[in-house]
Each structure stands twice: as C-alpha cells, then as structure tokens.
Amino acid sequence: MKLATLKNASRDGALVVVSRDLTQYVSAAAVAPNLQAALDDWDALAPRLEQLYAALNAGTAAHAQAFDERLCHSPLPRAYQWADGSAYINHVELVRKARNAEVPASFYTDPLMYQGGSDSFIGPRDPIYAQSEEWGIDLEAEVAVITADVAMGASPADAAKAIRLVLLVNDVSLRNLIPAELLKGFGFFQSKAASAFSPVAVTPDELGSHWAGNKLHLPLMVQLSGRPFGKPNAGEDMTFDFAQLVAHAAKTRELAAGSIIGSGTVSNKQGNLHGSSIENGGVGYGCLAEVRMYETIEGGAPTTGFLKYGDSVRIEMFDAAGASIFGAIEQTVAPYPGRR
Amino acid sequence: MKLATLKNASRDGALVVVSRDLTQYVSAAAVAPNLQAALDDWDALAPRLEQLYAALNAGTAAHAQAFDERLCHSPLPRAYQWADGSAYINHVELVRKARNAEVPASFYTDPLMYQGGSDSFIGPRDPIYAQSEEWGIDLEAEVAVITADVAMGASPADAAKAIRLVLLVNDVSLRNLIPAELLKGFGFFQSKAASAFSPVAVTPDELGSHWAGNKLHLPLMVQLSGRPFGKPNAGEDMTFDFAQLVAHAAKTRELAAGSIIGSGTVSNKQGNLHGSSIENGGVGYGCLAEVRMYETIEGGAPTTGFLKYGDSVRIEMFDAAGASIFGAIEQTVAPYPGRR
Numbered sequence: 001m002k003l004a005t006l007k008n009a010s011r012d013g014a015l016v017v018v019s020r021d022l023t024q025y026v027s028a029a030a031v032a033p034n035l036q037a038a039l040d041d042w043d044a045l046a047p048r049l050e051q052l053y054a055a056l057n058a059g060t061a062a063h064a065q066a067f068d069e070r071l072c073h074s075p076l077p078r079a080y081q082w083a084d085g086s087a088y089i090n091h092v093e094l095v096r097k098a099r100n101a102e103v104p105a106s107f108y109t110d111p112l113m114y115q116g117g118s119d120s121f122i123g124p125r126d127p128i129y130a131q132s133e134e135w136g137i138d139l140e141a142e143v144a145v146i147t148a149d150v151a152m153g154a155s156p157a158d159a160a161k162a163i164r165l166v167l168l169v170n171d172v173s174l175r176n177l178i179p180a181e182l183l184k185g186f187g188f189f190q191s192k193a194a195s196a197f198s199p200v201a202v203t204p205d206e207l208g209s210h211w212a213g214n215k216l217h218l219p220l221m222v223q224l225s226g227r228p229f230g231k232p233n234a235g236e237d238m239t240f241d242f243a244q245l246v247a248h249a250a251k252t253r254e255l256a257a258g259s260i261i262g263s264g265t266v267s268n269k270q271g272n273l274h275g276s277s278i279e280n281g282g283v284g285y286g287c288l289a290e291v292r293m294y295e296t297i298e299g300g301a302p303t304t305g306f307l308k309y310g311d312s313v314r315i316e317m318f319d320a321a322g323a324s325i326f327g328a329i330e331q332t333v334a335p336y337p338g339r340r
Numbered sequence: 341m342k343l344a345t346l347k348n349a350s351r352d353g354a355l356v357v358v359s360r361d362l363t364q365y366v367s368a369a370a371v372a373p374n375l376q377a378a379l380d381d382w383d384a385l386a387p388r389l390e391q392l393y394a395a396l397n398a399g400t401a402a403h404a405q406a407f408d409e410r411l412c413h414s415p416l417p418r419a420y421q422w423a424d425g426s427a428y429i430n431h432v433e434l435v436r437k438a439r440n441a442e443v444p445a446s447f448y449t450d451p452l453m454y455q456g457g458s459d460s461f462i463g464p465r466d467p468i469y470a471q472s473e474e475w476g477i478d479l480e481a482e483v484a485v486i487t488a489d490v491a492m493g494a495s496p497a498d499a500a501k502a503i504r505l506v507l508l509v510n511d512v513s514l515r516n517l518i519p520a521e522l523l524k525g526f527g528f529f530q531s532k533a534a535s536a537f538s539p540v541a542v543t544p545d546e547l548g549s550h551w552a553g554n555k556l557h558l559p560l561m562v563q564l565s566g567r568p569f570g571k572p573n574a575g576e577d578m579t580f581d582f583a584q585l586v587a588h589a590a591k592t593r594e595l596a597a598g599s600i601i602g603s604g605t606v607s608n609k610q611g612n613l614h615g616s617s618i619e620n621g622g623v624g625y626g627c628l629a630e631v632r633m634y635e636t637i638e639g640g641a642p643t644t645g646f647l648k649y650g651d652s653v654r655i656e657m658f659d660a661a662g663a664s665i666f667g668a669i670e671q672t673v674a675p676y677p678g679r680r
Contacts, residue, residue, distance in 0.1 A: 011596070078420045080418045080420060086526075106520075113529050114455070114526040117421060117593060118421065118458075119595060120594045129492065130592070131592070152469065153471050174592055184444075184447075184450075186454040187528065189588075190591045192592075251530045252471070252532075336492050339490075
C-alpha cells in the first residue's frame with residue numbers, strides 16, 4: 001500500500017491512498033483525516049486503506065484523481081518522534097579517518113542515534129531554507145521507517161513487527177555548525193535543519209524481495225543540481241538493520257505510533273576518492289560531507305563546497321522495472337523568507 | 341488561565357479548564373478536544389478558554405466538577421517537540437568540578453540544549469518505569485514553557501511573545517547510561533527516560549509578578565520519599581531565560597505551536613555540601629546527581645544512591661499565599677510491567 005499527505009489548510013494535511021504507479025490517488029478522508037490518525041488506530045484502519053488501494057490499482061475506485069507529488073507534504077508533516085541512526089558505519093569510518101581518529105569498537109555493536117526535531121518537517125518539494133550559506137548546508141539521503149507502538153525493551157524481532165511504513169528522507173545538515181555543537185556534548189540541535197521526506201510512504205510488503213532482513217536492498221539515487229551524485233545501495237554496508245535501530249530507540253522508553261526512525265546517510269564502502277564518484281564508476285555519495293572526507297584523506301583538505309542558494313537536490317528510488325517507488329524529494333536551497 | 345488534560349480513551353486526553361485554586365474544572369470540549377488542538381489555533385480559541393476560566397473562578401460555570409489532579413495526564417501527553425536546556429550553569433559547574441574539568445567560557449553565552457523524546461510522556465502521577473535500577477534513575481526538577489509557532493531566527497524578544505504556557509517537569513534521567521552515551525558524541529537518547537509534566541499548565545499572566553524577565557521567580561519544592569530534598573528558586577542563577585532558550589531552539593528551524601522548551605535542572609549556587617542540604621539550611625537540590633557531585637568534590641566519591649524501586653518523587657510550586665500553582669508531580673519508581 002502507498003500513502004501520501006496532500007497539503008491543505010490544516011497542519012497535518014490530508015491522507016490519500018496512491019496507486020502503485022503513482023499516477024492516481026483517492027482520498028482516505030472516510031477512513032482517517034491524516035496519516036497520524038491512521039497510525040494511531042492502524043490495526044482497525046489499515047484494512048480499509050488496503051481496500052481503497054486495491055480498488056485504485058484495479059481502476060475501480062470511485063473519485064480517483066490524478067496524483068501530483070508536487071502537491072504533497074511529507075507523509076507526516078509533523079511527528080511525535082524523529083530519531084535518526086547512523087547505521088552505515090562506512091560514513092562514520094570516513095569521518096574518523098578524515099580527522100585521524102579511530103572508530104571505537106563499540107560502534108560496530110551499539111548504534112549511533114540522535115533525537116531530531118520533528119515538529120516542523122518541510123515538504124518533499126519545499127525549498128531548504130537557511131539564513132546563511134555559511135552554515136555549510138548539506139543533504140543526507142536516507143531511508144526511514146515509521147513505527148507502531150513499541151514496548152520499552154522490545155527485542156529486534158518485536159521491533160521488526162512494529163515497522164508500518166518505509167520512506168525516504170533528506171536529513172538536512174548544517175555542517176559548519178556541527179563541530180562546535182558536538183563539542184558541547186549534548187548532540188545535534190541547531191546543526192540539524194528541518195528534514196524532508198519522500199512524497200509517498202509504503203508498507204514493507206510493497207517492496208517485495210527488496211525488503212529483506214529489515215533492510216531496503218535498492219540503490220538510493222541522488223542528484224545535485226541535475227547531475228548524478230550518488231547511487232549507493234541502501235541494503236549494503238548497513239551495519240544495523242531497521243529492527244535493531246527501532247529496538248535501540250525503545251531500550252529505555254516506549255515508542256508511540258508514528259515514530260520515525262532513520263538509517264543515517266546511506267554509504268557504501270568504496271576504495272578511494274578517484275574510484276568512488278559516479279563519473280569514475282563508483283556509486284557516489286549520499287551527502288557532500290562524504291566526498292569532502294575523501295578529499296581530506298587523500299589531499300589534506302576538502303575542495304568540494306557545500307550547497308549554495310539555488311542549488312538543488314533530488315533523492316529517489318526505483319524498482320527493478322525502473323518505476324519510482326516513493327516519488328522524489330526535490331528541493332532547492334533558498335534564503336529564509338520568514339514564517340509561512 | 342489554568343489548563344489540564346484528563347486521561348480518557350484517546351492518546352491526547354481531554355482538555356479542561358481548571359480553577360485558580362485547583363478545586364474545580366470544566367470541560368473545554370466545546371472549544372478544543374485537547375491541548376494541542378487549542379495551541380494549533382490559540383489566537384482564536386484562547387479567548388473562549390479564558391471565558392470558561394473566568395466563569396469557573398466566579399462560580400458561574402455550567403457543569404463545573406471537582407478537580408482531581410490524580411486523574412490528569414501531562415498537559416501534552418505527546419508533543420511534537422521537547423527540547424531541554426541546561427540554563428542553571430551552577431549545575432554544569434558542579435558536573436565539571438566533580439571531574440576536575442573547566443567550564444568552557446562559551447557555556448555562559450551559548451545555551452546547552454538537547455532534543456528530547458516527546459512521543460510518550462508519562463502522567464504526573466504515573467510510575468517511573470525502568471527495567472533496571474542499575475540504570476541510575478534520577479529526577480530532574482525543572483520549569484518549562486510551551487510555545488506558539490516561532491519563526492526561524494526569532495530574537496529573544498520575539499521568542500518571549502511566543503510563550504503560551506508555563507509548567508513543571510520531571511526530566512527522568514538514567515545517570516549510569518549517560519557517560520557512555522555522551523562519549524558516542526550524539527547526545528542523550530537511551531539515558532533520558534520518558535518525562536512527566538505537572539498536572540496543570542498556566543498562562544504567564546497567571547504568575548503575576550513571579551513571572552519577570554522571562555523567568556519564574558519562586559522556589560521549586562522537591563521531596564524524595566516524603567522528605568524535603570530541594571527548594572531552589574527557579575528565578576535565581578538562571579543564566580539563560582526562557583526567551584533566550586526558545587530563540588536558541590529556533591536558530592536554524594521554525595518551531596511549531598506546542599513545542600515544549602525546558603530550563604534544565606533548577607540549581608542555585610551554594611557554598612558546599614554541608615551547607616547546601618535542606619537540613620543544614622541550604623536550598624537543597626533538584627536532582628540526586630547534584631548532591632553526588634558535592635560528595636565527589638569534597639569526599640572523592642558519591643555516597644548518595646540513585647532512586648530504587650519504591651522510592652517516590654514529588655515536585656510542586658506554591659504561590660505567595662501557599663497555594664499550589666501547577667498541582668504536584670508525584671511518582672514512584674517501579675519495574676516496567678510491559679506496555680499499557
């Protein structure tokens with residue numbers, strides 16, 4: 001099943017069911033006004049959403065309309081939790097290598113995860129607003145899951161059963177604010193701007209054999225200002241799967257339905273700077289920080305800059321037949337114009 | 341105006357207006373089903389809630405009922421944001437002194453703040469559930485504010501205007517999990533259990549002259565298992581006021597209505613271990629970690645233990661006439677019984 005949230009006058013938008021091929025949608029208002037409401041009572045409501053989905057794909061749904069992902073907000077325009085792991089340890093290894101530090105052994109058994117701001121997500125086609133280019137604006141192309149209620153201390157097996165939906169994320173990061181903020185010891189706060197999610201969230205069954213071992217085994221396609229920048233496979237080099245990440249988040253407190261747990265920047269192990277870029281046959285990168293780390297490791301200093309006003313980011317994933325699964329996150333960096 | 345949330349079958353509870361003396365309440369269902377809904381449309385709805393409040397205090401409200409704070413959930417049982425500062429630098433100074441470290445100069449100009457979990461708060465009279473006493477269960481007695489929408493980059497003056505409600509917090513902390521977690525560099529996650537808030541949230545005008553300079557100038561009364569433990573004044577030694585804390589949170593992203601911003605453990609500067617405890621004439625402490633830091637500084641090691649199953653915590657604040665302003669947070673530590 002594929003779900004999306006159309007922007008409307010409300011803070012939570014309107015829940016719609018989207019056809020598998022992303023061409024049609026039908027309102028889900030008769031089932032739930034918004035996605036959070038559906039997640040709050042999922043076991044009772046999901047079967048009714050599935051019925052709409054089946055009818056839509058069969059061409060028998062009443063009031064089906066053309067779907068335009070440009071009209072979408074993030075599936076949860078605001079959420080009660082956004083917790084982001086850093087499950088692709090290759091990314092962490094590069095960070096450490098670039099500053100001549102070791103990766104602690106515990107990082108391979110105990111996931112890194114930070115609590116993110118979830119009150120004001122931006123839409124998948126909304127600008128990335130920043131008050132200064134000097135903040136070091138970067139994308140982070142990721143996969144995330146949305147959970148059901150999870151008990152404190154849930155095992156990874158129990159956590160796996162709580163995965164309701166899968167979607168893509170651009171976890172916008174302000175790189176030049178990170179070092180000073182992490183030195184303070186309390187983690188990321190100002191250095192993480194508002195995140196954007198893919199127009200469409202899908203149930204794991206929709207991913208077929210690409211969803212295996214609680215990982216999504218497909219390349220995550222990333223473009224910067226129209227040029228290919230990355231295609232790392234989200235199923236490769238993921239040290240912690242989503243069940244482990246959800247269990248980590250639930251270690252000392254319950255998680256409520258609608259919690260979003262992210263993978264961290266998708267990153268595949270590659271040889272070196274020359275061989276890692278798309279144009280040189282590599283799989284490229286999910287964030288600018290990564291190519292800058294290769295540059296630092298091999299050349300002593302980064303040469304690639306961060307995003308500037310007018311630069312654009314596109315993040316998307318395609319199935320084996322080449323069809324977009326989640327729709328595209330496509331955003332342009334812009335100066336903040338004041339509160340909408 | 342005083343507002344509370346009664347537990348009901350829904351995840352968000354039922355919004356009620358509470359009389360100034362906390363003896364009566366009246367349903368606010370005709371205005372907004374829950375507090376988040378009221379905050380979402382505050383400018384339109386608050387005047388109607390104020391009318392109910394005036395009638396309730398005048399004894400003219402229809403359907404007024406006896407108020408029992410034991411039936412309350414936290415005012416926002418789940419929120420879109422919980423960000424907690426560490427505005428009482430005395431607390432940070434003691435932490436650092438206990439490990440022979442300096443407080444960086446920037447800590448006096450740049451607030452510490454961490455992003456907390458907000459999807460599953462516990463009620464003010466709910467047990468503090470933990471799966472192990474070895475986690476080092478501690479209270480943190482704090483003041484917090486709930487905001488309106490705030491623009492990115494808002495000044496402290498603008499942030500001050502966005503403060504809608506004031507309430508108390510017990511930011512439950514798992515001390516023995518903190519050192520390893522902070523070493524990982526991503527801030528608190530598992531080391532912060534679910535927080536509880538006071539039964540009642542109040543508008544700043546309700547605090548009269550005690551609300552000045554965006555600080556709450558009253559002692560925060562803390563009991564441990566029925567014995568006085570702390571009475572630090574929340575208006576003293578607060579290096580950053582709430583306007584500064586809200587502005588800090590909004591530096592690089594908008595804040596949505598219903599964001600909760602906390603003060604951090606209330607902590608007053610005192611001379612030493614002997615003079616700081618209540619029984620020796622001091623103002624005591626807002627958390628067990630603080631007395632343990634005095635013990636470490638003066639005796640080389642802490643001797644006071646953390647909370648055990650069966651221990652209880654009570655946090656409350658009284659006006660000049662001795663009346664409880666927010667009702668009491670009163671919680672007993674217990675083993676986690678599984679998801680409710």
